[in-house]
Amino acid sequence: MKKSSIETSVGIFVLIGFACVGYLTVKLGKMEWIGDNYYPVDALFHSVTGLKVGSSVEISGVPVGKVESITLDPKRLNARVRLKIKNGLTLSDDVIASIKTAGLIGDKFVKLSPGGSDQKLKPGDTIVETESALDVEDLLSKYVFGKV
Secondary structure (H helix, E strand, O other), X not given: OHHHHHHHHHHHHHHHHHHHHHHHHHHHOOOOOOOOOEEEEEEEEOOOOOOOXXXXXXXXXXXXXXXXXXXXXXXXXXXXXXEEEEOOOOOEOOOEEEEEEEOOOXXXXXXXXXXXXXXXXXXXXXXXXXXXXXXXXXXHHHHHOOOO
């Protein structure tokens, strides 16, 4: 009888350990399973060189979302970037989305510059005003070959 109670308590302890490891995996991996606290907004860019899925979306240096996907728009042949913006944050329809570089390493992120319009973007709307990433290689080649 004593042996089965020890085995039961060890089994419960192991199950609690697995539950804790699973919880930490989800939280540290920043996975959202129950309820999504974001709404989608699209932006069309001429070039998204260096931008990756999962990159940060910031306003005034404060993270407000993530890049969810990067695809090619078949009609315009531009890059369509789907952004996940935190619920509770409303963007005006004249917001400007720019691709910027963070630090010397060159990690890219999307910077949103708020506009002053009273019209708000709804989930699934498209940001019209965008600025593509600065292509350093193109600038260097122009400088080297005297086209600046």
